[in-house]
Amino acid sequence: MVLDFVELSLRDYALLGQATGLNLDFSKIVPNIPFMLQGVGVTLAFTIVSALIGFAWGTILSVFKISTFKPLKWFADFYTSIFRGTPLILQLAIIYFSTPQLIGYAIPPFQAGVITFSLNSAAYSSETIRGGILAVDKGQREAAMTLGVAYPLMMWDIILPQAFKNILPALVNESIALLKDSSLVSTVGALDLMRRGQIVAAEKFIYFEPLIFVGLVYYVMVMTLTWVAQRFERRMRASD
């Protein structure tokens, strides 16, 4: 049903294209649409897994950054500067291509992607989380200290929940960036949305239509995520 409709309107477009002298024919890619849409699952799985691991590791790094034990702080700062100071695509290439060379493990593209993006997103989110922790009123810390609460417990129960709440919008924005950047895994051959668009393009020798289609799907995903985040944020603000 829906596909019929898509096909129909795409034909209209094709006619339009011919009428205006442009060589556009969206109907050509209609049979490939299911194949391309399967990439949505891959892209989403990839984004969600990387975001979660990146968030967990980023939280640990952020706690290192505010630690009074200097070596931990140095490590976390250095780590962040490395991942922020080099291109993401280079990091991906290093992990994908040099893992087999170094430890003899033929790492699958998806795994290489998840590792790279988790490590990279941790570097960025650790800065955001650090900011969130520092923004928590210092009276909270003092209240916990006067109850005799140990530092790790205080972090976990009192400080981090409030920090996360403060920075939720920023974390969602980072996830959105991650969703878009995830298209880079296509360069090592993971069958994500982007890669599938390119495959269709190569098969059919048409570029504009499949790439525009893929772009539209990314756009819808990003807009949906943005919308959900805004609703969520509004609800949380109402609860304050």
Place this chain on the structure above:
Amino acid sequence: MIRTEFLCKSFGRLDVLKDISTEIKKGEVVAIIGPSGGGKSTFLRCLNLLEVPTRGRVYVDNVDITTPGVDIKKIRQNMGMVFQHFNLFPHKTVLENVTYGPCKVKHLSKADAEKLGLDLLSKVGLEQKAGVYPSRLSGGQKQRVAIARALAMQPEVMLFDEPTSALDPEMVKEVLDVMKELVRSGMTMAIVTHEMGFAREVANRILFLDSGRLAEDAPPDIFFTNPRSERACQFLEKVL
């Protein structure tokens, strides 16, 4: 109970406390008063090491808590503290605020902690607010919850830092009433306050801190009628 010897505290070049030697005996109620910036809060915060003294000693139950290796968490459990700005945990309900210490620090069972918590909330007249979040409370109610939270650790001493200064005038009385009840129960208390009437009524001794010096240490009758120091006279003229 608490004794300080030549307690000094500097922030950088600013000497905030200068050789404070005094004692708070068991069951005593001591009011700490003086002009703004005189070091009252800093003195109080040195007593449970929220501020680390630059020099001098602080003894709690004859243990010098400024020596390295003292288990300060253990000592803080025994010293409740109430802050000017309440510092309730905003992401926990009123009852959770009160039971947090007993549950997580003293490892009471949830049932025991809640029984204790509800009992304390009823003592401060707020048992019907047990399930709500602090943001729903008035200032006076927040401060009463904060007192209950501190009492839940069953401390031997209670430290108050201007507990009514952030309150609207009509809410001051409800908090002072709770504190008077505490005085009647025989609690050892150190109270930084600008409420002269209250200090005169409940305190056994007045400590007058001016520019970091302990300018007077006298019973209220003597302090309010016959202060020895020039500065205390000037201060009393202004506030009475």
